[in-house]
Amino acid sequence: MLIVGNVEAAQLVGSELAMRIARLLAKRAENDKSVQQLLDQYTIYIIPRPNPDGSEKCWRRPYQEPQGNDRRTDDDRDGEIGEDGPDDLDGNGWITMMRIADPAGEYMPHPADARIMIKADPRKNERGQYRLMVEGIDNDHDGQWNEDGSAGVSFNRNFTFRYPYFQAGAGPNQVSEIETRAVADFAFDHPNIAAVFTFTPEDNLLHPWKPDAGSEGRPIKTHIMSADAPYQDYLAERYRKILGRDDAPDSPAGAGSFSEWAYFHYGRWSLGARAWWIPAAAEKKTDAKEKTADTKEKKKGDVASDAKKPATDTRGADDLAALRWLKSQGIDGFVDWHPIKHPDFPNQKVEVGGFKPFYRLNPPAKELDALGEKHCDFIIDLLGRLPHVKLNEVKVEPLGANTYRITATAINSGYLSTVSEMGRIAEKDYPVQIELSAPKDTDFLQGNRRSMIGKIEGEGGKVEQVWTVRFPKQRPENISVRIWAPAVGADEKKVSLK
Ligand SMILES: [Ca+2]
Ligand SMILES: [Ca+2]
Ligand SMILES: [Ca+2]
Ligand SMILES: [Ca+2]
Structure with a gap:
C-alpha cells in the first residue's frame, strides 16, 4: 500500500505522522509476530512529504501558510511575478490579518468577542465598520492588496480528477508539476499498490463519500460507486473507532485533489484522513470551506456563503471556539489587534x-x-483487510484416455475485494490471472492455459476455474496451478496426477 503525508503543505502533521507510522511499524514488528507477518506479506511505500518545496516554505519568515510549490506564478496575470505578496507590517514574524476602520467596510467585531471579525448583515440592522484583509501593503500600487505572492502550484489541486481549470494554485494544466508527476509516476510504476492512505482535508474516513445512483451509469464517474461504498463505510467506522473521535469539521469537496485521483483515476482503494482538528467540544460544526475563506480571503469576501447560512447565527463560531481552545491549552496562537501606521491608509x-x-x-x-x-x-488494521488471493483447492478427476478434468478454487482471504468497482471500470488494476502448468503438447479441451479472472469479492469470495486437458503422450506426474496479480499476491499448488 501507499501512504502519503501532507498533500496540503501547511498540514505538516500529515508528514510527521507518516514518518511515525514507518517507525512504529518497524518497532512493533520486533515484538509482535502478527505485525511482522503483515510486513512480510505486504510492501508499504511511504511518501511523507509529497511537496517538499511547499513544505519547506512553512519555515520561511515571515510565517504564512503556503499554498503551493516554488513555481514562479503570476497570480494576477499582470506580467510581473510575485510583485505583491503579504507583508509583515508589525514585524512579529507572522503574517496575520489587518483591519482598516472604514464605514464602507463589510466587517464588524463579533458581539461576543471583539477580537473576532464577522461580516455585517444589513438585514439584521448591522453596519460594517472595517475592511479586512491579509496583512500587507499594495507594493505595486495597483489598488489591490497582496494579490500576487507568487503562491506557486498546490500539489493537492494539480491532479486530474475534477481538475479546477484556471483557478488559483491549480497550475497551467493537470499534473504539470514535478511533484505531482513524480508521485503519479511512482504510483503507476508500482502496480502492487492495492490501497492508498492520505493525510488530507478531503477525508473520507470521517466523512465517507456518498454514492449517487443517478450519475452512476454515466461514463464519467463523479461519485464513489455504490458497490464500493459499503467497504469504505466499514473502514471509516474502523478508523473512527480507533481514533476515538467523530467530530471532524466538514470535508471540502476536492478539486484536483490527490486522494480522489487515487480512487477515480488511479483506480485503487483510497482512504483519506484529516489527522487532527480542533475538538468539537470547543468548536461547533462549521463549513471547512468557509473557514479557509474566512482566514485567507476575507478581502474577496463572498456574500453567497452567508446567504446559505441556517437560521441560527453561526458567524465566527469556529473562530470563537478556536480562541477558547487556544486559551484552554495555554497556546499563544492569536495576535491581539494593535494599531500600526499604514502607508496606504x-x-x-x-x-x-x-x-x-x-x-x-x-x-x-x-x-x-x-x-x-x-x-x-489503523494501518495495521487496514493491512489485515487488504485483498489476498489463495488457491483453496485443486481437484483432479481422471476421465480416461489420458484426459483429466482439473478444477481450481481460488479465494480472496482479505476483507476488500481484489479490485474496487471503480478500479475495474477504470481498468487501472492488473487483473488476477490463473495458469495451469502442463507439458507443451497438452491439449486444452476446455479452458485456456492461462486466463484472467474477474473481480473476487472479499471475505472468502471465491472463483472456480475448470480445465479439461488431454495428454497425447505420457501424462506428467504432477501439474501445478498458479494464481497471481501484483496487488493481491500469488499462490501456487502442485498436484499429483497419480
Ligand atoms: Ca503579477
Ligand atoms: Ca505580522
Ligand atoms: Ca497590489
Ligand atoms: Ca503586499
Whole structure:
C-alpha cells in the first residue's frame, strides 16, 4: 500500500505522522509476530512529504501558510511575478490579518468577542465598520492588496480528477508539476499498490463519500460507486473507532485533489484522513470551506456563503471556539489587534492581528505520540483487510484416455475485494490471472492455459476455474496451478496426477 503525508503543505502533521507510522511499524514488528507477518506479506511505500518545496516554505519568515510549490506564478496575470505578496507590517514574524476602520467596510467585531471579525448583515440592522484583509501593503500600487505572492502550484489541486481549470494554485494544466508527476509516476510504476492512505482535508474516513445512483451509469464517474461504498463505510467506522473521535469539521469537496485521483483515476482503494482538528467540544460544526475563506480571503469576501447560512447565527463560531481552545491549552496562537501606521491608509486607523498561521491545522506536539500510535493501529488494521488471493483447492478427476478434468478454487482471504468497482471500470488494476502448468503438447479441451479472472469479492469470495486437458503422450506426474496479480499476491499448488 501507499501512504502519503501532507498533500496540503501547511498540514505538516500529515508528514510527521507518516514518518511515525514507518517507525512504529518497524518497532512493533520486533515484538509482535502478527505485525511482522503483515510486513512480510505486504510492501508499504511511504511518501511523507509529497511537496517538499511547499513544505519547506512553512519555515520561511515571515510565517504564512503556503499554498503551493516554488513555481514562479503570476497570480494576477499582470506580467510581473510575485510583485505583491503579504507583508509583515508589525514585524512579529507572522503574517496575520489587518483591519482598516472604514464605514464602507463589510466587517464588524463579533458581539461576543471583539477580537473576532464577522461580516455585517444589513438585514439584521448591522453596519460594517472595517475592511479586512491579509496583512500587507499594495507594493505595486495597483489598488489591490497582496494579490500576487507568487503562491506557486498546490500539489493537492494539480491532479486530474475534477481538475479546477484556471483557478488559483491549480497550475497551467493537470499534473504539470514535478511533484505531482513524480508521485503519479511512482504510483503507476508500482502496480502492487492495492490501497492508498492520505493525510488530507478531503477525508473520507470521517466523512465517507456518498454514492449517487443517478450519475452512476454515466461514463464519467463523479461519485464513489455504490458497490464500493459499503467497504469504505466499514473502514471509516474502523478508523473512527480507533481514533476515538467523530467530530471532524466538514470535508471540502476536492478539486484536483490527490486522494480522489487515487480512487477515480488511479483506480485503487483510497482512504483519506484529516489527522487532527480542533475538538468539537470547543468548536461547533462549521463549513471547512468557509473557514479557509474566512482566514485567507476575507478581502474577496463572498456574500453567497452567508446567504446559505441556517437560521441560527453561526458567524465566527469556529473562530470563537478556536480562541477558547487556544486559551484552554495555554497556546499563544492569536495576535491581539494593535494599531500600526499604514502607508496606504494614512488617515485611517489600521490594526494588525488575528490567528497565527498553522496553529489551527496542526496539533500541539504533546498530542503527536497518541496520534502516531492510533494511525499505526489503523494501518495495521487496514493491512489485515487488504485483498489476498489463495488457491483453496485443486481437484483432479481422471476421465480416461489420458484426459483429466482439473478444477481450481481460488479465494480472496482479505476483507476488500481484489479490485474496487471503480478500479475495474477504470481498468487501472492488473487483473488476477490463473495458469495451469502442463507439458507443451497438452491439449486444452476446455479452458485456456492461462486466463484472467474477474473481480473476487472479499471475505472468502471465491472463483472456480475448470480445465479439461488431454495428454497425447505420457501424462506428467504432477501439474501445478498458479494464481497471481501484483496487488493481491500469488499462490501456487502442485498436484499429483497419480
Ligand atoms: Ca503579477
Ligand atoms: Ca505580522
Ligand atoms: Ca497590489
Ligand atoms: Ca503586499
